[in-house]
Amino acid sequence: MLKCQLAVTAHDADGRLRDATSVQSHGALDDVFGGYEGELGCVVDGAAGNVRVSLWAPNARRVTLLLHRGPRGGDDECVRVEMREGERDGVWRASVGAEWVGGYYRYEIETYHPWGGGAPDGGLGSIVTSVVTDPYSRSLSADGERTHVCDVRNAPELKPAGWDSLRKPKPPGGGDVFEPTDMAIYELHVRDFSALDESTPAHARGKYVAFTCEGTTPVRHLEKLAKAGLTHVHLLPSYDFGSVPERVENQANVDHGWLASLPSNSDEQQAAISSIANDDAFNWGYDPVHYGVPEGSYATDPDGGARIVEYRAMVAGLAKMGLRTVCDVVYNHTLSAGPHDGRSVLDKCVPGYYHRRNLDGFYENSTCCNNTASENSMMERLIVDDLVHWAVDYKIDGFRFDLMGHIMLRTILRARDALAALTVEKEGVDGRSIYLYGEGWDYAEVERNRVGKNASQLNLAGTGVGSFNDRLREGIMGGSPFGDPRVQGVLTGLYFAPNGFIDQGTADNQRNRVMEDCEKVIAAMAGNLKEYRFVNRKGFSTPGKDAAWVGSNVGYAAEPRETVNYVSAHDNETLFDGIMLRSAPDVPLAVRCRLNRIAVAVVAFSQGVPFFHAGDEILRSKSLDRDSYNSGDWFNRLDYTGETHNFGIGLPGRDKNGDRYGYIGHLLGDLSLRPGVDEISRSDAHMRECLAIRRSSPLFRLRTAADVDRRVTFYNVGPTQEPGVIAMMVRDAPGGHPEQLCERFQKVLVCVNVTGHAVTVKDEQLGLDIYGCSLETHPLQGMVCPDEYLASATCVGGAPTVPPHSVVVFVERR
Incomplete structure (x- = not known):
């Protein structure tokens, strides 16, 4: 029954047809075949001298293996092998000789597809014959046209020198296990890193191998960040995606010299970029085709095993710099579906199963493409298998889940446990150090657990899995990604320097909003713990989950490791651009650059896991682009020399x-707002200083909620607070006490002042807590990034004075 179209009809007492509907068969497929745990994909068996191929396709009527000698062409020389279906598992199998290692294959599948005959645009579905690559592919030809036969785990020719013995950098907190709160993550696009860098050899620009080119400007930049305290590089999607031609000869280009000659607020640049956007070498890559294969456009040769060797070389190169590697994974959707599109894979193999369908049978697309259904057993298995593959075969140290809330919590926990079980002795990696985090947004068809308990922010508490803390971003910057980008927040001038662009209420209203937003920042600096208590602006002790207002769920984490604090990422405007959009016209560029540095410091000094967007440290701009996913190298440029600015x-x-355009055109036309080399250099040094300060003491990196509860206190709170000033104390146990964490400092006091004037924090409780203490600025502050403002930073008589637009760290030495 599962190999044909199924329909249910309703008839009245006289036998007349009253209604009819098709049947979604995913539940039946799971009940009968969803427990399969055996071999899938291509296995090269050296001992047996053969290659085994297995495909789970329980509703297929016929499957033929199509063997090819080369990566393209030669269809008339294709060797056809009829595959046989297992009696009870729904798996089609074939075995061929070892001479096919290095060759390529596809499947020809005959099956009923609900889109056959033109559906979903009016067809009724039909039996179709589709040609498809293997969903468990581990290597491919260019553009994912054919699956490459190889032994990714064992073949020596697919391993760079020293791969099997590669060991990753040790955690700063000591020991063998990398605690998430010891991490400092840097989000980076593979192509952005080097595509326009002249110090990188031409053949390596925009490629994996750029990370192995010693002495280049981008590599030296990462080395400096790692030396200061950066620990992990999070790579935007680097699996096989379908939005970029992988062969260089098929990639379109625009003359950047001509673009540079145009006015700074012209629309000609974007018109030129848009005209080739779908044919150039750039895309973020959030459009997966084959989950388990490195993207071919980042390899020097997109056919066959080069992408495997070079990806591994990149991971090894990052490790040599002192950095671990995080992969961005997008299991919530696929680029394509249907029986005919060349980029459709899963849906050709088991139509209607791997994707989530609504009650009318249509595929959900709330994630932008074809939503997958991790609630179905074999989609869940594919996700877990794929994560283990990347961890073992590419030694990946963490995974960032795109739109994680669209994935079932059960799936994420199963993946967490499978990864944690990996050992150096057996698999060559220590799974205990692999960190999972992602976007825990709760919306659309999965909202409030409507499909099943999903991996949303509120559901992740207690799992050890992290999620992005958008509360900090919104409190610091103001507004939301879906509103007017000129809405101001604590950092960007609300109340203190209103921009006048939009109506933000009276001064009293803005003052109240500043204090409300400060509560979001306080919660974040305490690890965004839902039960951590502080005194709110009304004078009441409140838990983080009620920060800003009762029932806000601002604080949602059970442990600090579950909070990823950030103020900018690849999505939306860069940090610098966000500040530019929100700042009042009379705010000088130098102050705007200081605001950028305040945001970086708040992220660095907060409890939890700090996350930085590549370029935060060099005042990165994308010329105010709100969504640069397909904006080419021109708008996405990273210039680590500091000699140019976007x-x-x-x-x-x-x-x-x-x-x-009506309000950003005049901003872009004012080149006095473009930072120069000195401002860029200062911000770069400031980032390294913040990382070094964070690394200097475990008091910035508390591992448990219990530690945060008993060690962290906030001052300048309640109704009499000075708005825009946050003071956070982290205290250690006395020397020699079993609970002592830090050998250098007894106390750390972080003071944030977003106002334009110096503020002396006069808080009775603070005065009592530091009575008799000798507090001084952190020994690293001002040493890496000299700052004349720090001269006025003092702590006298139990009252610290904080310069304008500054973050100051005071310490009590042991």
Whole structure:
């Protein structure tokens, strides 16, 4: 029954047809075949001298293995092997000789597809014949046209020198296990890293191997960050995605010299970029085709095993710099579906199973493409198998889940446990150090557990899995990604320097909002723990889950490791651009750059896991682009030399930003707002200083909620607080006490002042808590990034004075 179209009809007492509907068969497939745990994909068996291929396709009527000698062409020489279906497992199998190692294959599948005959645009579904690659592919030809036969785990030719003995950098907290709160994560796009860097050899620009080119400007930049305290590089999607031609000869280009000659607020740059956007070498890559294969456009040769060797070389190169590797994974959707599109894989193998369907049978697309259904057993298995594959075969140290809330919590926990079980002795990696985190947004068809308990922020508490803390971003920056980008927050001028662009209420209203937003920042600095208590702006002791207002769920984590604090990421505007959009016209560029540094410092000095967008440290701009996923190298440029800056390189893409042209055009036309080398260099040094300070003491990296509860206190709170000033004390146990954490400091006091004037924090409780203490600025502060403002930072008589637009760290030495 599962190999044909199923329908249910309703008839009245006289036998007349009254209604009819098709049947979704995923539940039946799971009940009968979903427990399969055996071999899938291509296995090269050296001992047996053969290659085994297995495909789970229980509703297929016929499957033929199509063997090819080369990566493309030669279809008339294709060797056809009829596959046989297992009696009870729904798996089709074939075995061929070892001479096919290095060759390529596809499947030809005959099956009923609900989109056959033109559906979902009006067809009724039909039996179709589709040609497809293997969903468990481990290597491919260019553009994912054929699956490459190889032994990814064992073949020596697929391993760079020293791969099997590669060991990762040790955690700063000591021991063998990397605690998430000891991490400092840097989100980076593979191509951005080197595509336009002239110190990188031409053949390596925009490629995996750029990370192995010693002495280049990008590599030296990462080395400096790692030396200061950066621990992990989070790579935007680097699996096989379908939005970029993988062969260089098929990639379109625009003359950057001509683009640079155009006015800074011209729309010609974006028009030129948009004209080739779907044919150039750039895309973020959130459009997966084959989950288990490195993206071919980042390899020097997209056919066959080069992408495997070079990806591993990149991971090894990062380790040599002192950095571990995190992969961005997008299991919530696939780029394509249906029986005919060349980029459709899962849906050709088991139509209607791997994707989530609504009650009318249509595929959900709330994630932007074809939503997958991890609630179905074999989709869940594919996710877990794939994560283990990347961890073992590429020694990946963490995974960031795109739209994680669209994945079932059960799936994430199963993956967590499978990864944690990996050992150095057996698999060559220590799974205890692998960290999982992602976007725990709860919306659309999965909202409030409507499909099943999902991996949303509120459901993750107590799991050890992290999620992005958008509360900090919104409190610091103001507004939300879906509103007017000129709405101000604590950092960007609300109450203190209103921009006048939009109506933000009276001064009293803005003052109250500043204090409300400060509570979001306080919660974040305490690890965004839902039960951590502090005194709110009304004078009441409140838990983090009620920060800002009762029932806000601002604080949602059970442990610090479950909070990933950030103020910018690849999505939306860069940190610098967000500040530029929100700042009042009379705010000088130097102050805007200081605001950028305050945001970086708040993230660095908060409890939890700090996360930085590549370029936060060099005032990165994308010329105010709100969504640069397809904006080319021109708008996404990273220049680690500091000699150029991307503010004012043309109006960003009309498709995503056209509704803003009326107010961003004049900003981009004012080149006095473009930072120069000195400001960029200062911000770069400041980031390294913040990382070094964080690394200097475990008091910045508390591991448990219990530690945060008993060690962290906030001052300048309640109704009489000075708005815009946050003071956080982290205290250690006395020397020699069993609970002592830090050998250098007894107390750490972090003071944030977003106002334009110096503030002396006069808090009775603070005065009592530091009575008799000798507090001084942290010995590293001002040493890496000299700052004349620090001269006025003092702590006298139990009252610290904090310069304007500054974050100061005071310490009591042991």
